[in-house]
Amino acid sequence: xxxxxxxxxxxxxxxxxxxxxLPVTQVTFLPLGADSNTAVYRAVSDDGxxxxxxxxxGYFDETTVLIPALLHDQGVTQIxxxxxxxxxxxxxxxxxFTVTLSPFVAGHNGYEVNLSDRHWVELGRVLKQIHxxxxxxxxxxxxxxxxxxxxWRDLVRGFQAQVAxxxxxxPIAAALAVFLHDKRAVVSELVSxxxxxxxxxxxxxxxxxxxxxxxxxxxxxxxxxxRLYVVDWDTLMLAPKERDLMFVGGGLWANHRTxxxxxxxxxxxxxxxxxxxxxxxxxxxxxxxxxxAAYCQQILSTEHGGQDREEGLRxxxxxxxxxxxxxxxxxxxRQMPDAARRAKDRDGG
Numbered sequence: 001x002x003x004x005x006x007x008x009x010x011x012x013x014x015x016x017x018x019x020x021x022l023p024v025t026q027v028t029f030l031p032l033g034a035d036s037n038t039a040v041y042r043a044v045s046d047d048g049x050x051x052x053x054x055x056x057x058g059y060f061d062e063t064t065v066l067i068p069a070l071l072h073d074q075g076v077t078q079i080x081x082x083x084x085x086x087x088x089x090x091x092x093x094x095x096x097f098t099v100t101l102s103p104f105v106a107g108h109n110g111y112e113v114n115l116s117d118r119h120w121v122e123l124g125r126v127l128k129q130i131h132x133x134x135x136x137x138x139x140x141x142x143x144x145x146x147x148x149x150x151x152w153r154d155l156v157r158g159f160q161a162q163v164a165x166x167x168x169x170x171p172i173a174a175a176l177a178v179f180l181h182d183k184r185a186v187v188s189e190l191v192s193x194x195x196x197x198x199x200x201x202x203x204x205x206x207x208x209x210x211x212x213x214x215x216x217x218x219x220x221x222x223x224x225x226x227r228l229y230v231v232d233w234d235t236l237m238l239a240p241k242e243r244d245l246m247f248v249g250g251g252l253w254a255n256h257r258t259x260x261x262x263x264x265x266x267x268x269x270x271x272x273x274x275x276x277x278x279x280x281x282x283x284x285x286x287x288x289x290x291x292x293a294a295y296c297q298q299i300l301s302t303e304h305g306g307q308d309r310e311e312g313l314r315x316x317x318x319x320x321x322x323x324x325x326x327x328x329x330x331x332x333x334r335q336m337p338d339a340a341r342r343a344k345d346r347d348g349g
């Protein structure tokens with residue numbers, strides 16, 4: 001969220017005092033992230049200790065704090081664990097928001113700084129630990145499971161139909177509508193390919209592992225000492241490992257290195273593994289489709305949002321630039337081995 005929510009700072013301070021017994025003297029809104037339902041703040045206690053406060057409006061998935069807490073407890077030091085309330089819960093309530101608290105780690109994300117070779121290798125090790133995590137059965141059952149749903153594809157088709165016969169008066173919405181209409185052939189091809197690949201994957205018996213599912217540059221944090229942290233656990237799911245691996249070499253780490261360079265370093269840490277090319281291509285297509293749907297929801301379905309709308313339009317259009325995610329996604333399918341291509345054509349209809 002880039003614009004401060006309609007919430008008094010004192011209410012946040014009171015919540016932290018009552019729920020966490022934390023004597024806070026100041027909270028500062030941080031205009032970070034593209035999620036219009038999530039606001040983050042920096043809080044400072046009376047002894048000068050900084051904390052990271054996250055407010056999630058609407059539905060709150062408890063596994064988004066239970067899993068990082070479990071990973072941290074099992075020695076994954078690149079995870080910033082949430083702090084418990086006085087009643088040992090990992091979250092509190094404040095009106096329409098769920099509040100979580102964690103230590104504040106000052107640093108820069110992967111869009112702002114170039115990950116070193118060491119960081120890329122370390123990122124590979126962290127993802128491997130996440131994929132190998134053994135969870136209590138009751139917790140594992142609470143995590144969403146990949147079903148290759150057509151939800152996002154159907155939304156995009158609906159928005160394509162909407163921009164074809166609707167005139168938008170709000171400038172950001174009008175600009176997005178024009179761009180989506182101009183790119184209708186490319187977008188339709190992405191939707192169709194994701195649909196065909198989903199049909200194939202429904203017939204495959206791939207192992208499901210715990211996936212972060214949003215491991216892009218914005219969710220890799222480097223602190224002043226050069227330590228790497230993986231943040232933002234709002235998209236956890238059980239899925240084939242390619243759900244995470246598609247981010248490596250997929251154009252989602254600010255293009256400081258070529259895709260091949262990213263992959264070479266990452267897999268030094270992750271270790272040897274067989275990658276399903278159909279799953280990899282599917283997730284790169286589906287990620288773009290999901291982004292298109294989310295940006296259209298944010299911009300076409302409402303006129304609220306201010307700076308979030310402008311940033312959403314910028315991020316939406318940038319995906320289609322040369323060398324960015326759309327071009328890489330198309331390349332992923334062209335580079336499929338012949339056997340994978342025949343399987344796709346056979347099972348995808």
